[in-house]
Amino acid sequence: MTQQEFSVYADSLESLLSPAYKDMAVAYFNASISGTEEDYEKSAEAEMKLNKLLADKVVFAELKEFKESGAVADSIQSRLLHVLYNDYLSKQIDIKKLDEMTKKQNAIEKKYSKFRTTVDGKQYTDNEVEELLKNETDSKILEAVWLAHKDIGPIVADDILGLIRLRNEVAAELGFKNFHDMSLRLSDQDPDELEIFFDELDDLTRDGFAGLKREIDSHLSKLYNISTGQLMPWHYQNRYFQEAPQIYELKLDKYYKDKDLEELTKVYFDGIGMQIGDMLAKSDLYEKEGKNQHAYCIDIDRDSLDIRVLCNIIPNASWMETMLHEFGHAVYQKYVGQQLPWSLKMPAHIFTTEGVAMLFGRFASNPVWMADMGIVSAEEAESIAEDARKIARLQQLVFSRWVQVMYRFEKGMYADPEQDLNKLWWDLVEKYQMIKPPAGRDMPDWATKIHVATAPCYYHNYLLGEIWASQFYAYINENIIGNKDGSRSSFYGNKQAGRFLIDNVFMPAGRYYWNDMIERATGEKLTPKYYAKQFVK
Helix, strand or coil, rough: CCHHHHHHHHHHHHHHHHHHHHHHHHHHHHHHHHCCCCHHHHHHHHHHHHHHCCCCCHHHHHHHHHHHHHHCCCHHHHHHHHHHHHHHHCCCCCCHHHHHHHHHHHHHHHHHCCCEEEEEEEEEHHHHHHHHHCCCCHHHHHHHHHHHHHCCHHHHHHHHHHHHHHHHHHHHHCCCCCHHHHHHHHHCCHHHHHHHHHHHHHHHHHHHHHHHHHHHHHHHHHHHHCHHHHHCCHHHCCCCCCCCCCCCCCCHHHHHCCCCCEEEEEEEEEEEECCCCHHHCCCCCCCCCCCCCCCEEEEEECCCCCEEEEEECCCCCHHHHHHHHHHHHHHHHHHHCCCCCCCCCCCCHHHHHHHHEEEEEEHHHHHHHHHHHHCHHHHHHHHHHHHHHHHHHHHHHHHHHHHHHHHHHHHHHHCCCCCHHHHHHHHHHCCCCCCCCCCCCCCCCCHHHHHHHCCCCCHHHHHHHHHHHHHHHHHHHHHHCCHHHHHCCCCCCCCCHHHHHHHHEEEEEEHEEEEEEHHHHCCCCCCCCHHHHHHHH
């Protein structure tokens, strides 16, 4: 076997995979927007067609032969072989089981999309639930809405458990401990190294968070006119306490209530040399009945620059952050190296695209960016800077502890799905978020978080992305923009900053192992020291 033979063979595989992937992406996007039974069925069918290609045992055997031959030495071709091998390995099971997994996940996602929180006959979208939890001060109303939102749990819990068992069965057949172990290893993450990394992050953030948690509890007890001992999960102004409560006087939402978030996003990215008008035109950004209530970015085929974003915008700071975040994903995909093989026209890792998205998303609460964009005056930006810094630190530490819950829950769940998962969930919430569970509650609250079902073993990448964002933010400020004095920039209008990201992160795409890409760009492998300096110390 020769390298040239592999190159020709890989081209033939990608000529089959590319159109199947495109059909799946289009069908998924359409189903997310419409929420109809017909579109969800089409989405499942398209995914099963792609799975059937990847499940081809003859192809996998040939890829394995190329891999073991050692004949593929070229850096790009070797990386391509690694990616293709892992993609096919993950599907080397009975096609009936693959199809069953797809159907189960599709059916669960449809239930999430259609669910609306209902209290006293009135329905609430997720946006409305978040706004109510953030602004209501009547504890009884907060409790009613929080509990009603959890009604999705019993609707999907048994289905999710069935899917988890099937995922584990599939992973075992492929020689892995469980689905969690398989997911990490096939995405170039070592489970043992990741555990050490998250233990270090726990140690790094625990004391700082505990201090802020006391500050949060003191503020909320006064706000709701109850003792700190009476605070319950519904008092933390968010369904999962994954976002920081509003404990400081500064309320960022007021700055965005009359702003065009779509236009602000376009102006900003255009200003750093990343054109997004074409992607905005193909996106679906506003609420509608039956539509998926979350947000994501999808590259339809990796070739034609058909990249779309789904959002449910309302004019507030959170959705400004989400727009910058999702179009961070979008520009990453738009500027990948088009000369690369199709399978490498994707981020170095899923957490590196999260890192880019978070790098940009953070600007929504950054007074420097707000002043640059004309949202506030320079004087007001200076006056709110300290509170904004406190809010950013609070948000990061709150989010960091929440990710600990998700990471450790999924790890424990796949290790033993037959255990009391609700107890596991609330034990982790109490340990890492320092929130006590409602007395006597025994409901599948773990199943209310859509990611558990539809984005399995993914959530830890958000925190790795935050660490990546701090590392690249520091590097760009000091080495590209030249802020040697420690001052910070929003990169506004700075095409050099945009060019650095395009050349060193976006264009290499999947050409390098993720930590090699990071080291090539910044001179260091991924390190939490910049995150700690920015938000912990």
